[in-house]
Amino acid sequence: MKGRLYGVGVGPGDPELLTLKALRLLRTCPVVAYQSAEDKESVARGIVAEYLPGNQIEVKYHLPRALDPYAAQPIYDQVVTPIAEHLAAGRDVVVLCEGDPLFYGSFMYVFTRLSDQFETEVVPGVSSPMGCASALSVPLTYRDDVFSVLPATLPAETLKAQLLNADAAAIIKLRRHFAKVRDVLHHLGLASRARYIERGTMINQKIISLDEVYPDQVPYFSMILVPSQSRL
Amino acid sequence: MKGRLYGVGVGPGDPELLTLKALRLLRTCPVVAYQSAEDKESVARGIVAEYLPGNQIEVKYHLPRALDPYAAQPIYDQVVTPIAEHLAAGRDVVVLCEGDPLFYGSFMYVFTRLSDQFETEVVPGVSSPMGCASALSVPLTYRDDVFSVLPATLPAETLKAQLLNADAAAIIKLRRHFAKVRDVLHHLGLASRARYIERGTMINQKIISLDEVYPDQVPYFSMILVPSQSRL
Numbered sequence: 058m059k060g061r062l063y064g065v066g067v068g069p070g071d072p073e074l075l076t077l078k079a080l081r082l083l084r085t086c087p088v089v090a091y092q093s094a095e096d097k098e099s100v101a102r103g104i105v106a107e108y109l110p111g112n113q114i115e116v117k118y119h120l121p122r123a124l125d126p127y128a129a130q131p132i133y134d135q136v137v138t139p140i141a142e143h144l145a146a147g148r149d150v151v152v153l154c155e156g157d158p159l160f161y162g163s164f165m166y167v168f169t170r171l172s173d174q175f176e177t178e179v180v181p182g183v184s185s186p187m188g189c190a191s192a193l194s195v196p197l198t199y200r201d202d203v204f205s206v207l208p209a210t211l212p213a214e215t216l217k218a219q220l221l222n223a224d225a226a227a228i229i230k231l232r233r234h235f236a237k238v239r240d241v242l243h244h245l246g247l248a249s250r251a252r253y254i255e256r257g258t259m260i261n262q263k264i265i266s267l268d269e270v271y272p273d274q275v276p277y278f279s280m281i282l283v284p285s286q287s288r289l
Numbered sequence: 290m291k292g293r294l295y296g297v298g299v300g301p302g303d304p305e306l307l308t309l310k311a312l313r314l315l316r317t318c319p320v321v322a323y324q325s326a327e328d329k330e331s332v333a334r335g336i337v338a339e340y341l342p343g344n345q346i347e348v349k350y351h352l353p354r355a356l357d358p359y360a361a362q363p364i365y366d367q368v369v370t371p372i373a374e375h376l377a378a379g380r381d382v383v384v385l386c387e388g389d390p391l392f393y394g395s396f397m398y399v400f401t402r403l404s405d406q407f408e409t410e411v412v413p414g415v416s417s418p419m420g421c422a423s424a425l426s427v428p429l430t431y432r433d434d435v436f437s438v439l440p441a442t443l444p445a446e447t448l449k450a451q452l453l454n455a456d457a458a459a460i461i462k463l464r465r466h467f468a469k470v471r472d473v474l475h476h477l478g479l480a481s482r483a484r485y486i487e488r489g490t491m492i493n494q495k496i497i498s499l500d501e502v503y504p505d506q507v508p509y510f511s512m513i514l515v516p517s518q519s520r521l
Contacts, residue, residue: 068308069413076415077312078305126520157419160436165428172426179423181301181490183308183413187389191411194404196397201462203451204392204438211433219435222454230433258413288358 060088060144062175063151064158064168066182067104070259070278074183080108082180083151088143090116091153092163100278101153114148116140120166137170144175157182161206161229186227189257189280193264198225199287209234216241225285236272238281247283255279292320292376294407295383296390296400298414299336302491302510306415312340314412315383320375322348323385324395332510333385346380348372352398369402376407389416393438393461418459421489421512425496430457431519441466448473457517468504470513479515487511 063082068074083089083105093099099117102109118136121129143150158164158179168177186206190197198204202224207216209231216238220226228238242248248267255263256278267281295314300306315321315337325331331349334341350368353361375382390396390411400409418438422429430436434456439448441463448470452458460470474480480499487495488510499513 066415066419071310073310073313074308074413076300076306076308078303080309081305157415157422159422159427159429160419161430161432161434165431168428177426179426181306181415181419181423183298183389183415184419187298187392187413187416190389190391191413194409194411195391196400197391198393198438199397200393201440201442202393203440203443205455206430206436208433208435211435219454222451223437 058147059175060146060148060150062144062167062171062177063149064164064177064179065151065153066157066162066180067101067153067155068183069156069185069188069257070104072104072107074188074258075105075108076180076182078180079182083108083153084110086113086149086151088114088116088148088150089153090118090140090150092118092120095119101155104155105153114143116143120163133166134170137167140167141171141174144171154182157184160184185229185257185280186282189227189254189282192257192262193252193254193282195252195282195284197282198285202285202287209238213237213241217245220245220247220283224287226283228281228283231275231279231281232277233275235270235275239267239270242267242281250283250286252282252284253279254282290379291407292378292380292382294376294399294403294409295381296396296409296411297383297385298389298394298412299333299385299387300415301388301417301420301489302336304336304339306420306490307337307340308412308414310412311414315340315385316342318345318381318383320346320348320380320382321385322350322372322382324350324352327351333387336387337385346375348375352395365398366402369399372399373403373406376403386414389414392416417461417489417512418514421459421486421514424489424494425484425486425514427484427514427516429514430517434517434519441470445469445473449477452477452479452515456519458515460513460515462509463507463511463513464509465507467502467507471499471502474499474513482515482518484514484516485511486514
């Protein structure tokens with residue numbers, strides 16, 4: 058019998074924001090897989106490290122990001138092969154994913170390749186916009202608000218139009234796009250309302266004002282929230 | 290010493306999607322508060338019922354929804370008074386909230402009234418769009434997608450414009466607005482891509498096609514997801 062594939066969200070960073078279901082699965086499955094940058098520790102594994110029973114097979118995989126999507130396909134196919142082999146051999150595999158697996162998650166690369174071959178279950182996790190809103194103690198959306206998640210990779214004009222169309226927003230993937238985003242927020246008069254946070258809910262979380270940020274020192278795990286101004 | 294106010298997300302419905310942090314707090318705080326419709330059981334309490342230690346003070350409050358926001362203020366002030374009294378008497382209070390407390394959450398009514406008087410901490414939860422995406426096994430967003438959460442209460446023309454502006458969307462608060470939303474989706478050619486789910490992750494979860502839905506039988510806990518069509 059084939060193994061079962063679990064895509065498990067481990068939340069935004071605080072290990073205590075793991076769900077009970079995620080905890081049960083990562084304690085009982087024989088194989089745990091996670092993605093990480095080439096020579097770095099896996100963030101997702103770091104979040105759950107204290108809960109791992111210590112007797113599991115661990116599969117680490119690397120997704121090169123800057124590739125052209127077409128050229129990338131055979132490489133991604135190769136990346137998921139070890140996971141497929143464990144499943145084919147009848148071993149259940151938990152794939153860890155920061156935040157939520159189906160929401161901009163690295164699990165999608167596994168899901169799109171293996172979910173038609175193996176029984177697959179996804180365990181949702183606390184997503185980073187909600188984790189960051191809680192860390193900032195900022196009510197994000199009320200009542201009939203439109204809320205948008207906007208990747209900072211979008212052109213400035215697109216970001217402007219999207220922010221004008223939304224009552225509240227989370228701007229993700231800031232890194233080298235930070236200066237552009239800050240300019241857009243100033244231009245729209247949203248800079249004073251916007252809140253910046255690095256590594257929200259993680260142990261080294263950092264909350265500073267937009268104007269204190271050095272644009273060349275913005276980590277991947279950073280976010281700008283533009284909270285709603287609606288009334289209750 | 291004053292008590293501490295905790296706004297705790299209990300997730301979309303499956304009790305196993307509670308976070309470890311939420312579990313710890315609701316087991317140890319002397320007072321647990323939750324909102325519910327006038328003569329109904331509280332949904333949030335139902336999600337965590339099996340974890341309650343049984344020796345707590347429980348505070349049930351009711352937020353009348355259909356009120357004019359201005360007329361509602363003194364009523365909402367009164368609703369949170371019992372919570373404020375426990376806090377003033379030095380008792381920590383956990384306020385339960387479906388999904389995430391700061392994301393369209395009923396906790397906001399408490400937060401905006403009490404967080405400046407009492408030390409307040411918010412515990413994020415798994416939000417319903419992510420819970421429903423997992424229940425449907427549908428990848429929601431990839432890479433540089435724009436994702437929007439759209440209340441079905443918005444006018445049809447606004448919903449159309451917003452859906453055209455987003456790569457993926459979650460349409461919430463469907464209830465008596467379902468027929469309007471379905472028309473909009475058909476008009477935009479999105480109906481075959483859209484997925485409908487009732488009570489996602491709850492024990493009585495129901496997944497049917499858009500055209501099988503009876504517009505007069507749509508519960509509050511229902512959602513339409515329009516997943517991304519991006520490539521990885």
